[in-house]
Amino acid sequence: MQTNLADFIRNTPDGDEADAILRKCVHCGFCTATCPTYQLLGDELDGPRGRIYLMKQMVEGAPVTKSTLTHLDRCLTCRSCETTCPSGVQYGRLVEVGRKHAEQMVQRPLRQRLMRRLLAGLLPRRALFTPAMRLGQQVRPLLPKRLRDKVPVRQRSLAWPTAKHARKMLMLQGCVQPSMMPNINIATARVLDALGIETIVASQSGCCGAIRLHMGYADDALDDVRANIDAWWPYIEQGVEAIVMNASGCGATVKEYAHLLRDDPAYAEKARRVVELTRDLSELLPAFEEQLVAATRKRGIKTVAWHPPCTLQHGQQLRGGVEKLLTALGLDVRLPADSHLCCGSAGTYSIMQPRLSYTLRNQKVDRLQALEPQLIVSANIGCITHLQSGTAIPVTHWIELVEHMLATN
Template sequence: MQTQLADFIKDTPEGREAEAILRACVHCGFCTATCPTYQLLGDELDGPRGRIYLIKQLLEGHDVTEKTRLHLDRCLTCRSCESTCPSGVHYSRLADIGRHIIEQRVPRSGAEAAKRWALREFVPRADVFGIAMKAGRAVRGLLPAALKEKVPDARPSGPWPKPRHARRMIALAGCAQPAMAPSINAATARVLDAVGVSLVEQPGAGCCGAVRFHLNDQEGGRDDARRNIDAWWPAVERGEVEAIVMTASGCGVQVKDYGHLLAQDPAYAEKAARISAMTRDVSEIVAAEGEKLQELLRTRRGEAVAVAFQSPCTLQHGQQIRGVVESLLTTAGFTLTPVRDGHLCCGSAGTYSLLQPELSKQLRANKLAALGEGGATMIASANIGCMTHLQAGTTTPVRHWVELVDSRLNGFPL
């Protein structure tokens, strides 16, 4: 795609990256076939190709309006288009650049601006979020429906094994997950302990930065990344840990991108690249211990349970991890049911379900219908946002897949 960038962006790192991405696009349109919002709305400007044209116009200095911003807002950044694209167009990075600029060109006001500010300032603060979640559970029956579905019932996390192995890894606690589902990291610690790895959480680490970054406070997102790197670096530098483990695929795709996000920061570029290289989704860690897992599970299989796996976009499109969780669940004795259109987003997409509730609910209804077609009695996922979003629309239990493996290994109830 030919382009002539405007002077304000042309000779900047963002401009050079955007130009390379734009030139890679041959506007073939394959991406529209797998874009969730295009499937719902049928509007070219609500698909990747149309949004690329809008961003191109923005970067070339053309006038943009709230309508332009709306089409970019409706994008889930699910990255399904990247999995489909035959030219390898890195659409999500182009979208980040375009959204950041349009936020400055077409500023928000009123309730919309206030909502985004509240999400940026509230969600990433784990301590504040935790207090609010406890309060929400105490008055859950009085909350409006939109908030009630974001307040899941608390489930016991169970014991966290003390570090006892020579092999150690760090888990990111994150911001929302510790309050919404502390059982996930605890289950991960038990599963890894069983295969000979001790899992620890490092004080000082917090939100991965995705919330702020994708709400166009990109420097705030980078600050979150810097804080996490500072918290992890002493143990990394001393060689005490071999990996940074992500139990929320949304956090995983963000931390794996730290090297890119901080590439222009001379104080952090090298550290960020190393952290990104060390970061693994928990499925990658457990799959690498497949033989040990099989041996442990040989005598611990329970009754057959039909499970539908919802592969989060951040896992299958962002991290390009496909089939790994499914294999682990099969190894653990679960029966996987087929899921139609498994590549499509469930509608959670971070804060998207709060900012675009109508589209989000349509996508959730479609996803739940597809997950239920095979007769599954349980839904498994790999991201806290997806889990909470799906659970709000169904009575079928939704669990992190690692909790299912933990239930087989250690007998911990689901």
């Protein structure tokens, strides 16, 4: 694809990146076959190829309209198109550039601006989000259905392991996960403890940056990124083995830190080191398969349906690790026929685009339920809460299942 960048973006980091990505696209259209929104709406501009065309027009100086913003908003950023693309178009990075500049060029309606600012201000801040979630959980039966879907029943927290080990790994605490489903982090620490690894949580770490990044608030997102690097760096200097991710959406973003801060002389090298150390649980734990088999036992759950989050299979290009490990632990792991497609959660998408989000959720739930599992497992807090709102079958993080199977319980 030939490009002719406009003056406002020519010879800038965003312009150079957009130009390089756009030039890889050959208009083949393979991406439309795996785009959830194109499958639902049948509109070329609601598929990757059409959105790429809109972003090409934008960076070449064409007027940006509310329609452009609408089509970019409808993108889930699931990155299924990247997995499908034979030319290696990095659509996820391009759409972040597109959203960032579209936000600057088009004024949204007041209601949208207020909602987006509320979400960008509340969700990444644990000090604000946690009391709000606790209040929501207390009055949950009284909430409207759509709001109740976002407020999981409060978990009874497991005990954090207290043993000290020579082997140490950092874990991202996250922003919404500790208050919505605290046992995901605790289960991770307990499983690692059973393997002789101590889990460290840096108290000053927080949101990975994904929430604000995907909403077009790039500068705010980079503040989140730098804050995490600052919180982790003393432990990295002390020699931690890895930075463990148990939320695939966070992992996909943290693995982009070196790219996001590539032009920041104070953080570029530190960000590169963070990326080198970052490991999703699904790429970390298979190396301990024999130990986990010896440390676990069957506890009534035999059949599970596995929903691989988009941020795991497309964002991080990690597939097969969870299924293989759970199978080795004696479980019958089943995948739906559309396992490559998004469930519709996509961070704040289920709030901002509820009609599309819930249609995708219902399709996914139907296929998961057809597998007749006792339990549905996934690897991202957003997917878990979104799917649970549409089914009576319990939905949980796969590490919670592994922790439940530990023989010491």
